[in-house]
Amino acid sequence: MYWIDHESFIEIYPPKEFNFEECLIFLGRSNMEVLHQIKGGSVYKLIKVDESLVLCKISFLHNCLKVEFPISPKSKSSRKIVAEYIWEWFDLEQDLGGFYRMASKDKILRTLVHKYYGLRIMCIPDLFEALVWAIIGQQINLTFAYTLKKRFVEQFGESLTFEGETSWLFPSFEKIASISVEDLRVLQFTERKAEYIISIANAMANGELSKELLLQKKDYQQIQKSLLMIRGVGAWTADYVMMKCLHHPSAFPVADVGLHNALKNLLGLERKPPVEEIKEYAVNWEGWQAYATFYLWRSLYD
Secondary structure (H helix, E strand, O other): OOEEEOOOEEEEOOOOOOOHHHHHHHHOOOOOOOOEEEEOOEEEEEEEEOOEEEEEEEEEEOOEEEEEOOOOOOOHHHHHHHHHHHHHHOOOOOOOHHHHHHHOOOOOOHHHHHHOOOOOOOOOOOHHHHHHHHHHOOOOOHHHHHHHHHHHHHHHOOEEEEOOEEEEOOOOHHHHHOOOHHHHHOOOOOHHHHHHHHHHHHHHHOOOOOHHHHHHOOOHHHHHHHHHOOOOOOHHHHHHHHHHOOOOOOOOOOOOHHHHHHHHHHHOOOOOOOHHHHHHHHHHHOOOHHHHHHHHHHHOOO
Protein backbone atom coordinates (compact mmCIF):
# COMPACT_ATOMS: atom_id res chain seq x y z
CA MET A 1 0.00 0.00 0.00
CA TYR A 2 1.42 3.37 -1.02
CA TRP A 3 -0.07 6.43 0.65
CA ILE A 4 1.02 9.85 1.90
CA ASP A 5 -0.27 11.48 5.08
CA HIS A 6 -0.79 15.24 4.75
CA GLU A 7 -2.55 15.42 8.17
CA SER A 8 -5.63 17.34 6.97
CA PHE A 9 -6.02 14.84 4.10
CA ILE A 10 -4.34 11.70 2.76
CA GLU A 11 -3.34 10.58 -0.72
CA ILE A 12 -3.55 6.93 -1.76
CA TYR A 13 -1.70 5.86 -4.90
CA PRO A 14 -3.50 3.01 -6.68
CA PRO A 15 -1.92 0.67 -9.26
CA LYS A 16 -2.01 1.90 -12.86
CA GLU A 17 -4.95 -0.39 -13.74
CA PHE A 18 -7.47 1.72 -11.87
CA ASN A 19 -10.46 3.69 -13.09
CA PHE A 20 -12.21 5.65 -10.33
CA GLU A 21 -15.12 6.65 -12.58
CA GLU A 22 -15.86 3.01 -13.42
CA CYS A 23 -15.83 2.14 -9.71
CA LEU A 24 -18.26 5.03 -9.04
CA ILE A 25 -20.67 3.69 -11.70
CA PHE A 26 -20.83 0.42 -9.78
CA LEU A 27 -21.17 2.20 -6.42
CA GLY A 28 -23.97 4.35 -7.83
CA ARG A 29 -26.07 1.53 -9.21
CA SER A 30 -28.91 2.04 -6.73
CA ASN A 31 -30.38 5.33 -5.52
CA MET A 32 -31.44 3.47 -2.36
CA GLU A 33 -27.85 2.81 -1.24
CA VAL A 34 -27.48 3.97 2.35
CA LEU A 35 -23.82 3.21 3.12
CA HIS A 36 -22.22 5.83 0.85
CA GLN A 37 -23.24 8.91 -1.15
CA ILE A 38 -21.86 10.04 -4.49
CA LYS A 39 -21.80 13.80 -5.00
CA GLY A 40 -19.94 15.83 -7.60
CA GLY A 41 -17.58 13.04 -8.62
CA SER A 42 -16.65 12.17 -5.01
CA VAL A 43 -17.88 9.40 -2.76
CA TYR A 44 -18.65 10.05 0.91
CA LYS A 45 -18.17 7.08 3.22
CA LEU A 46 -18.48 6.72 6.98
CA ILE A 47 -15.84 4.47 8.54
CA LYS A 48 -15.56 3.38 12.16
CA VAL A 49 -12.07 3.68 13.60
CA ASP A 50 -11.70 2.30 17.12
CA GLU A 51 -14.77 3.86 18.72
CA SER A 52 -15.07 7.00 16.62
CA LEU A 53 -16.93 7.63 13.37
CA VAL A 54 -14.84 9.16 10.57
CA LEU A 55 -16.52 10.76 7.56
CA CYS A 56 -14.36 10.50 4.43
CA LYS A 57 -14.70 12.35 1.15
CA ILE A 58 -12.89 10.34 -1.55
CA SER A 59 -12.00 11.96 -4.88
CA PHE A 60 -9.57 11.13 -7.67
CA LEU A 61 -7.01 13.77 -8.64
CA HIS A 62 -3.74 13.47 -10.59
CA ASN A 63 -3.44 9.68 -10.41
CA CYS A 64 -4.25 9.42 -6.72
CA LEU A 65 -7.22 9.03 -4.42
CA LYS A 66 -7.51 12.12 -2.25
CA VAL A 67 -9.26 11.43 1.04
CA GLU A 68 -10.48 14.47 2.97
CA PHE A 69 -12.08 14.58 6.41
CA PRO A 70 -14.94 17.11 6.27
CA ILE A 71 -15.50 17.13 10.01
CA SER A 72 -11.97 17.19 11.39
CA PRO A 73 -8.60 15.62 10.60
CA LYS A 74 -8.14 12.52 12.70
CA SER A 75 -5.08 11.16 14.51
CA LYS A 76 -2.24 9.68 12.47
CA SER A 77 -3.13 6.12 13.53
CA SER A 78 -6.77 6.57 12.51
CA ARG A 79 -5.75 8.04 9.14
CA LYS A 80 -3.68 4.89 8.53
CA ILE A 81 -6.72 2.70 9.33
CA VAL A 82 -8.81 4.77 6.88
CA ALA A 83 -6.13 4.35 4.18
CA GLU A 84 -6.09 0.58 4.75
CA TYR A 85 -9.90 0.38 4.60
CA ILE A 86 -10.07 2.31 1.31
CA TRP A 87 -7.21 0.27 -0.17
CA GLU A 88 -9.22 -2.87 0.58
CA TRP A 89 -12.62 -1.41 -0.42
CA PHE A 90 -11.30 -0.69 -3.94
CA ASP A 91 -9.38 -4.02 -4.05
CA LEU A 92 -6.13 -2.20 -4.80
CA GLU A 93 -3.89 -5.05 -3.57
CA GLN A 94 -4.94 -7.22 -6.51
CA ASP A 95 -2.52 -7.22 -9.47
CA LEU A 96 -4.81 -7.30 -12.50
CA GLY A 97 -2.06 -7.95 -15.07
CA GLY A 98 -2.82 -11.68 -15.25
CA PHE A 99 -6.55 -11.07 -15.56
CA TYR A 100 -6.11 -8.64 -18.45
CA ARG A 101 -3.71 -10.97 -20.28
CA MET A 102 -6.20 -13.84 -19.99
CA ALA A 103 -9.26 -11.70 -20.80
CA SER A 104 -7.73 -10.11 -23.90
CA LYS A 105 -7.67 -13.60 -25.49
CA ASP A 106 -11.13 -14.63 -24.27
CA LYS A 107 -13.99 -14.15 -26.74
CA ILE A 108 -16.51 -13.20 -24.03
CA LEU A 109 -14.33 -10.96 -21.87
CA ARG A 110 -12.10 -9.14 -24.34
CA THR A 111 -14.62 -6.41 -25.26
CA LEU A 112 -15.54 -5.95 -21.58
CA VAL A 113 -11.99 -5.48 -20.32
CA HIS A 114 -11.33 -2.96 -23.05
CA LYS A 115 -14.52 -1.07 -22.23
CA TYR A 116 -14.24 -1.12 -18.41
CA TYR A 117 -10.45 -1.13 -18.09
CA GLY A 118 -9.41 -0.21 -14.53
CA LEU A 119 -12.67 -1.32 -12.90
CA ARG A 120 -11.96 -3.19 -9.67
CA ILE A 121 -14.21 -5.37 -7.55
CA MET A 122 -15.89 -3.04 -5.07
CA CYS A 123 -15.35 -5.06 -1.92
CA ILE A 124 -17.13 -5.32 1.41
CA PRO A 125 -14.24 -5.36 3.92
CA ASP A 126 -16.50 -6.23 6.88
CA LEU A 127 -17.37 -9.97 7.02
CA PHE A 128 -20.63 -9.44 8.91
CA GLU A 129 -21.83 -6.89 6.34
CA ALA A 130 -20.84 -9.17 3.43
CA LEU A 131 -22.69 -12.17 4.89
CA VAL A 132 -25.81 -10.21 5.84
CA TRP A 133 -26.03 -8.44 2.47
CA ALA A 134 -25.69 -11.78 0.65
CA ILE A 135 -28.42 -13.33 2.83
CA ILE A 136 -30.72 -10.32 2.40
CA GLY A 137 -30.37 -10.70 -1.39
CA GLN A 138 -31.28 -14.40 -1.52
CA GLN A 139 -34.33 -15.09 -3.72
CA ILE A 140 -35.59 -11.50 -3.93
CA ASN A 141 -35.07 -8.76 -6.51
CA LEU A 142 -32.34 -6.16 -6.01
CA THR A 143 -34.76 -3.29 -5.35
CA PHE A 144 -36.39 -5.09 -2.43
CA ALA A 145 -32.94 -6.19 -1.17
CA TYR A 146 -31.89 -2.51 -1.01
CA THR A 147 -35.16 -1.65 0.77
CA LEU A 148 -34.46 -4.27 3.45
CA LYS A 149 -30.84 -3.17 3.81
CA LYS A 150 -31.90 0.46 4.22
CA ARG A 151 -34.41 -0.46 6.96
CA PHE A 152 -31.86 -2.68 8.70
CA VAL A 153 -29.11 -0.03 8.63
CA GLU A 154 -31.37 2.84 9.72
CA GLN A 155 -32.87 0.77 12.53
CA PHE A 156 -29.66 -0.69 13.99
CA GLY A 157 -26.68 1.19 12.54
CA GLU A 158 -24.81 4.23 13.85
CA SER A 159 -24.94 7.51 11.95
CA LEU A 160 -23.38 10.93 11.69
CA THR A 161 -24.97 14.06 10.22
CA PHE A 162 -22.91 16.71 8.46
CA GLU A 163 -24.34 19.71 6.58
CA GLY A 164 -27.81 18.20 6.69
CA GLU A 165 -26.72 14.87 5.16
CA THR A 166 -26.77 11.71 7.28
CA SER A 167 -24.14 9.04 6.71
CA TRP A 168 -24.70 5.53 8.02
CA LEU A 169 -22.58 2.68 9.26
CA PHE A 170 -23.60 -0.96 8.81
CA PRO A 171 -24.85 -2.44 12.12
CA SER A 172 -22.24 -4.28 14.17
CA PHE A 173 -22.57 -7.99 14.88
CA GLU A 174 -22.49 -7.14 18.62
CA LYS A 175 -25.65 -5.04 18.19
CA ILE A 176 -27.47 -7.67 16.10
CA ALA A 177 -26.52 -10.47 18.52
CA SER A 178 -28.64 -8.65 21.12
CA ILE A 179 -31.89 -8.37 19.08
CA SER A 180 -34.75 -10.84 18.49
CA VAL A 181 -36.12 -12.44 15.33
CA GLU A 182 -39.26 -10.36 15.86
CA ASP A 183 -37.18 -7.15 15.62
CA LEU A 184 -36.31 -8.13 12.04
CA ARG A 185 -39.74 -9.53 11.17
CA VAL A 186 -41.27 -6.07 11.66
CA LEU A 187 -38.88 -4.78 8.95
CA GLN A 188 -40.30 -7.46 6.59
CA PHE A 189 -37.45 -9.95 6.87
CA THR A 190 -38.63 -13.55 6.56
CA GLU A 191 -38.39 -15.56 9.75
CA ARG A 192 -35.67 -17.71 8.23
CA LYS A 193 -33.45 -14.82 7.12
CA ALA A 194 -33.89 -13.16 10.52
CA GLU A 195 -32.76 -16.39 12.22
CA TYR A 196 -29.75 -16.76 9.91
CA ILE A 197 -28.59 -13.17 10.48
CA ILE A 198 -28.93 -13.29 14.28
CA SER A 199 -27.22 -16.69 14.40
CA ILE A 200 -24.23 -15.31 12.39
CA ALA A 201 -24.07 -12.29 14.72
CA ASN A 202 -23.94 -14.64 17.71
CA ALA A 203 -21.22 -16.81 16.14
CA MET A 204 -19.13 -13.69 15.55
CA ALA A 205 -19.82 -12.34 19.04
CA ASN A 206 -18.69 -15.70 20.52
CA GLY A 207 -15.50 -15.67 18.45
CA GLU A 208 -16.49 -18.82 16.54
CA LEU A 209 -16.54 -16.96 13.24
CA SER A 210 -14.28 -14.14 12.01
CA LYS A 211 -12.61 -12.91 8.85
CA GLU A 212 -9.19 -13.68 10.38
CA LEU A 213 -10.17 -17.32 11.04
CA LEU A 214 -11.42 -17.75 7.47
CA LEU A 215 -8.32 -16.13 5.97
CA GLN A 216 -6.08 -18.51 7.91
CA LYS A 217 -7.38 -21.27 5.63
CA LYS A 218 -5.26 -20.89 2.52
CA ASP A 219 -7.16 -23.22 0.26
CA TYR A 220 -10.32 -22.22 -1.68
CA GLN A 221 -12.15 -25.47 -0.81
CA GLN A 222 -11.37 -25.13 2.91
CA ILE A 223 -12.72 -21.58 3.07
CA GLN A 224 -15.79 -22.55 1.07
CA LYS A 225 -16.41 -25.54 3.34
CA SER A 226 -16.19 -23.34 6.47
CA LEU A 227 -18.67 -20.86 4.98
CA LEU A 228 -21.08 -23.62 3.89
CA MET A 229 -21.23 -24.83 7.49
CA ILE A 230 -22.91 -21.55 8.47
CA ARG A 231 -26.68 -21.84 8.60
CA GLY A 232 -28.21 -19.85 5.72
CA VAL A 233 -25.06 -19.92 3.58
CA GLY A 234 -25.32 -21.90 0.34
CA ALA A 235 -22.87 -22.12 -2.56
CA TRP A 236 -23.84 -18.75 -4.09
CA THR A 237 -23.54 -16.89 -0.76
CA ALA A 238 -20.20 -18.55 0.04
CA ASP A 239 -18.73 -17.57 -3.32
CA TYR A 240 -20.14 -14.05 -3.11
CA VAL A 241 -18.50 -13.55 0.31
CA MET A 242 -15.21 -15.06 -0.90
CA MET A 243 -15.25 -12.70 -3.86
CA LYS A 244 -16.33 -9.48 -2.13
CA CYS A 245 -14.82 -9.83 1.34
CA LEU A 246 -12.04 -12.43 1.27
CA HIS A 247 -10.53 -11.29 -2.09
CA HIS A 248 -10.48 -14.78 -3.57
CA PRO A 249 -10.04 -14.32 -7.35
CA SER A 250 -11.23 -17.92 -8.02
CA ALA A 251 -14.59 -17.38 -6.30
CA PHE A 252 -17.29 -18.08 -8.88
CA PRO A 253 -20.98 -17.56 -7.97
CA VAL A 254 -21.95 -19.64 -10.99
CA ALA A 255 -25.67 -19.74 -10.09
CA ASP A 256 -25.91 -15.92 -10.04
CA VAL A 257 -28.89 -14.52 -11.97
CA GLY A 258 -27.01 -11.37 -12.97
CA LEU A 259 -24.18 -13.46 -14.42
CA HIS A 260 -26.71 -15.50 -16.42
CA ASN A 261 -28.45 -12.37 -17.73
CA ALA A 262 -25.15 -10.74 -18.70
CA LEU A 263 -24.08 -13.82 -20.69
CA LYS A 264 -27.49 -14.07 -22.35
CA ASN A 265 -27.27 -10.41 -23.46
CA LEU A 266 -23.64 -10.54 -24.58
CA LEU A 267 -23.97 -13.77 -26.53
CA GLY A 268 -27.39 -12.91 -27.96
CA LEU A 269 -28.93 -16.12 -26.57
CA GLU A 270 -32.66 -16.88 -26.61
CA ARG A 271 -32.57 -18.08 -23.00
CA LYS A 272 -30.33 -17.81 -19.96
CA PRO A 273 -27.50 -20.36 -20.24
CA PRO A 274 -27.60 -23.33 -17.83
CA VAL A 275 -24.82 -23.73 -15.25
CA GLU A 276 -23.04 -26.50 -17.21
CA GLU A 277 -22.85 -24.24 -20.27
CA ILE A 278 -21.49 -21.36 -18.15
CA LYS A 279 -18.75 -23.65 -16.84
CA GLU A 280 -17.75 -24.34 -20.46
CA TYR A 281 -17.58 -20.60 -21.25
CA ALA A 282 -15.47 -20.14 -18.12
CA VAL A 283 -12.81 -22.76 -18.93
CA ASN A 284 -10.21 -20.02 -19.63
CA TRP A 285 -11.12 -17.96 -16.57
CA GLU A 286 -9.35 -20.26 -14.09
CA GLY A 287 -7.98 -18.20 -11.20
CA TRP A 288 -9.90 -15.08 -12.30
CA GLN A 289 -13.55 -16.16 -12.12
CA ALA A 290 -14.40 -13.44 -9.58
CA TYR A 291 -13.15 -10.66 -11.88
CA ALA A 292 -14.80 -12.23 -14.94
CA THR A 293 -18.10 -12.28 -13.00
CA PHE A 294 -17.71 -8.69 -11.82
CA TYR A 295 -17.02 -7.40 -15.34
CA LEU A 296 -20.06 -9.31 -16.62
CA TRP A 297 -22.18 -7.72 -13.86
CA ARG A 298 -20.85 -4.32 -14.92
CA SER A 299 -22.17 -4.89 -18.46
CA LEU A 300 -25.72 -4.99 -17.02
CA TYR A 301 -25.52 -1.28 -16.04
CA ASP A 302 -25.04 0.01 -19.60
